[in-house]
Amino acid sequence: MLTTVDPYGWPHPALVSYAELLALDAARLRLVLSSGSRSSRHLRDSGRVTLVFADAEFTLYVKAEAVSLPPDPDHADLTRFELHVRDVLEDRAEGEEAGVRVTSGIEVEWPGAPDASVRRVTRLRHFLAD
Numbered sequence: 001m002l003t004t005v006d007p008y009g010w011p012h013p014a015l016v017s018y019a020e021l022l023a024l025d026a027a028r029l030r031l032v033l034s035s036g037s038r039s040s041r042h043l044r045d046s047g048r049v050t051l052v053f054a055d056a057e058f059t060l061y062v063k064a065e066a067v068s069l070p071p072d073p074d075h076a077d078l079t080r081f082e083l084h085v086r087d088v089l090e091d092r093a094e095g096e097e098a099g100v101r102v103t104s105g106i107e108v109e110w111p112g113a114p115d116a117s118v119r120r121v122t123r124l125r126h127f128l129a130d
Contacts, residue, residue: 036077
């Protein structure tokens with residue numbers, strides 16, 4: 001889950017997949033979004049983002065500053081950002097909640113042939129790594 005802030009100060013959540021995010025090192029991530037998306041616009045405007053990583057045992061809230069990377073004419077429909085991690089908060093079930101676990105996640109099914117989703121993931125991963 002990616003959360004930006006809209007111009008009115010409201011949180012704007014969006015789902016991202018593993019294909020849209022790449023860890024460069026312990027303090028930097030690279031993110032790719034659709035160029036025309038609200039999330040891209042909010043990131044360019046505010047430069048701030050929170051990523052939520054939920055696991056069975058705990059949840060991480062990664063707060064980062066975003067820098068828009070130069071556009072690539074070969075991928076005009078996509079925008080890359082470099083995220084500089086500023087804070088990581090960890091949330092675990094404790095006290096009365098001890099033992100509570102996330103037991104399933106959001107499942108996504110791509111329409112069309114399976115090779116179409118493989119091509120999309122490959123394209124995004126290649127673009128992120130450049």
